[in-house]
Amino acid sequence: RGFVARQQEDSVIANGTFLLSTRGFPTLGYRGSYELSDPRERRKRGLPGGSAAALEGADAHGAVDSTLDEWVETALTVSTSADQIALAPGNLERTWERGGRRWFRYRTGAPILNRFAISSGRYAVARRQQGHVALELYHHPAHAANVAHMLDGAAAAVDLMERRFGRYPHRQLRIVEIPSYWPMAGFALPEAIYLREDRGFLTDTRDPGRPDLVARRVAHEVAHQWFGHRVHVVDQEGAAVIVESLTKYAELLVVERLRGREHVRQLLEIELDRYLAGRAADSYPEVALYQADRQAYLYYNKAAIVLFGLRDLLGEAAVDHAIRGLMQEPRPTSLALVRHLLAVAKPEQRPLVASWLREVVLYDLRVAATTAHRRTDGRFDVTLRIAAGRSRVDARGTEQPLPLNEPIEIALTAEGKVLDSRKHVLRQGMNVIRVTLETRPSEVTVDPWITRIDRNPVDNGQGF
Ligand SMILES: [Zn+2]
Known part of the structure; x- marks a missing residue:
């Protein structure tokens, strides 16, 4: 009842806790995310720019934000209430009870990005093994309706991503429910996806004719374990095209595998609609897709149409080859994506590929x-x-x-x-x-x- 105040402290509540590492752990180096981003506030203080660094020309530099590019190994001992399960990145080495509390010891088996979460809750747990990856789903006991469906989506996503874009480096992938007041639909963190209760767990999926938003959301966050965690980027124009557009593409590939091409066509209809509405409402000039920075209607919605259009034009194997080529590069930019896609295109296809990516x-x-x-x-x-x-x-x-x-x-x-x-x-x-x-x-x-x-x-x- 009532309304929720902004900025209230709700990381720790009666039945659970969700702490992002940025709240309590140090990072070494420069935090680009702390810079003023409002162009007017920057002008007032005589600071240049305000949006991400340009890709080309004299302005091109691409700051590396330490939270986006620092690899760590963690060994964390977490204690919590006796009726809760505590989660942290890595393999669970042991659990014990002492002083009326439960204790958990986690240690990473491979380096992770220095941006993780520690959580605890009165969770119910569902498990599924997908190849070498243990899928673990932690949820509010009353929110079990979509659990099997979510595990289906996660298993299909891990299988597809491993076959096509490389091995997942960890032993487990955890999907964890968080309350709906968190500002993002999901947090794709190392070895763990934190999903809001209203973005999957509580979605009504009984009508099979409606878009499968649950599989799509889970597949999206799983795909970030590759695009965002394996491939990471500098803070520069077009960074969202690597992290979000490729993830969007993978998300739709997984939905296609689960529900068929016609289902994806329905989703692309929605993407096109959102792109057209987004460009109509944008008060800034529209940039080409490869330069997309803060315009979500470009790096999500337009990208879905363009990448599926490229698959239709070039063939799925060629697009996969281009993406895998990109993944070999340290900190690739969207210019690298354009270059790899042009490289797999036939000469007569190149003008079209270039116009979809580099022009509006x-x-x-x-x-x-x-x-x-x-x-x-x-x-x-x-x-x-x-x-x-x-x-x-x-x-x-x-x-x-x-x-x-x-x-x-x-x-x-x-x-x-x-x-x-x-x-x-x-x-x-x-x-x-x-x-x-x-x-x-x-x-x-x-x-x-x-x-x-x-x-x-x-x-x-x-x-x-
Ligand atoms: Zn995303």
Whole structure:
């Protein structure tokens, strides 16, 4: 009842504790996160900039924040109330009771980023073994409804990430519930994911037709064990593209494996919607994806469309190869991502790859007219008139039309069954496409898998 005051101290409450290492442990070196970030406050004090360092040009330097780039090994002894379980990074070496309290000894088996949490709670525990990784889920005993579903998501994510992006270096991955008043949906910390109760544990998942937000959230935080913990970045423009965009891509790959491509298509519809709403509401000029810094609608929502579009264009193996190449570099920037993706593209694909990553490009694809005529042999001559266009948005927000000459998929369906789906080269202006089918189609969709950023996606489908 009532409302929650800001800044109240709620790290320690009756049934549990959640302490971030930054609250109580030292870090050596420079804390870039303590710098003033408000451009006006910086101007008042004669300080330059205010946003992340530029990637290119004289301004490029990329400060290393010590909390983002300090590796430590920890050995922690934690005591807690007799009815609680205490958690810290590393392998649980032993537990004992003394003085009416429970004691836990944790020691890391491999270096971790110096940004971790210690928690304690009256947890219920669920476990699942995924290869060499013990998945442990710690939750409020009353919040058990989605536990199996969350473990399914975590197991699928660990399996997919290990097969494609390298071995997970620890023996366990813990998923731990925290209260809903924490400001972030989840904290992806070493060997542990702290997830808010309202972001997974309490989500109503009974309708299978709705987006699987639970699997998606769990997969996202698991993927950060690779993008964010294995690959880490300097505080620079585009850093979020490495940490968040690649994680977003992995999240959707896991959902695709669990729920199928159609389910991901529904999620991409939401991503496109959020991108278009985000750019409409942004009071700053939109930058290219590779420069994304504080614009979440770019490094999450646009990135989802662009990376799935690149997978469609280049093939999954090529995109994986580019990402693994990036992971070999110490502190890669988003320029390295662009470079690795260009390297796996065929020469004729490179201009398109570059324009999606290094420019702001919008498409407008539209079904203008459809006809289907029965032939004397019983088959159907189908004619589609597809209007297509593409434009580039410059730094001032002005749009210039660009030539278009790209293979884009067009799907013909009847009662939800796909009759014909393949790529046709579309050029700017009106395209006329003729197809012969065995069955009369009932609907046509341009770009059915949402591989392009279409400013007006509602006119991409039409009936016959
Ligand atoms: Zn994230």
